[in-house]
Amino acid sequence: MALHQGTLAIFENNVGVSDAVLLHPLTEENFIQNITDRFNHDQIYTYIGNVVVSVNPYKPVELYTHDIIDEYRNRNMYELPPHIYAITDGAYRSMRDRNSDQCIIISGESGAGKTEASKVIMQYVAEVSGKGQDIDRVKEQLLQSNPVLEAFGNAKTNRNDNSSRFVSLKKVENQCK
Numbered sequence: 001m002a003l004h005q006g007t008l009a010i011f012e013n014n015v016g017v018s019d020a021v022l023l024h025p026l027t028e029e030n031f032i033q034n035i036t037d038r039f040n041h042d043q044i045y046t047y048i049g050n051v052v053v054s055v056n057p058y059k060p061v062e063l064y065t066h067d068i069i070d071e072y073r074n075r076n077m078y079e080l081p082p083h084i085y086a087i088t089d090g091a092y093r094s095m096r097d098r099n100s101d102q103c104i105i106i107s108g109e110s111g112a113g114k115t116e117a118s119k120v121i122m123q124y125v126a127e128v129s130g131k132g133q134d135i136d137r138v139k140e141q142l143l144q145s146n147p148v149l150e151a152f153g154n155a156k157t158n159r160n161d162n163s164s165r166f167v168s169l170k171k172v173e174n175q176c177k
Ligand SMILES: Nc1ncnc2c1ncn2[C@@H]1O[C@H](COP(=O)(O)OP(=O)(O)OP(=O)(O)O)[C@@H](O)[C@H]1O
Pocket: 056, 057, 058, 059, 060, 061, 108, 109, 110, 111, 112, 113, 114, 115, 116, 117, 160, 162, 163, 164, 165
């Protein structure tokens, strides 16, 4: 594996098992312990087969650099440590090679990190997809539109200082009908 030097600590020391299906015995206790051990070493991602579990670090982590994006480009999902980039790369390649729409489902309680995950996905796709002056301008507009949308659709709640309330508003609308 040709790694860039310096920044890629995530590739160096794998803690526990990176795919929960390899746990033996596979019990809830072992599962939680494995996720906790990994989290304590800033390894916030763990696979369960082809699903990635992400634990919110609530602090900046060195997981989203250009070098790391480069490593995940065109790689098989299990070649590298678990990362949302691997899921995104799989979806991106399926879209490109099979010319079919893709969907990445992000699920979790309020404050789990869904919105941040969607931004990481957008950042990855923007980085690996086609280049060109016009294309770059559209990409930049897409990425920069997030703060504007958040200004209208987000609110501080007990669980999250920057909680996306778009869907919650929809639910209320439906209840009113
Ligand atoms: N990968 C991450 N790295 C660092 N901090 C993160 C990460 N993911 C989430 N956070 C922190 O957690 C906060 C809450 O995350 P986020 O808003 O994405 O949650 P959410 O699941 O979308 O919540 P809600 O459903 O309430 O909108 C973020 O504002 C950020 O401070």
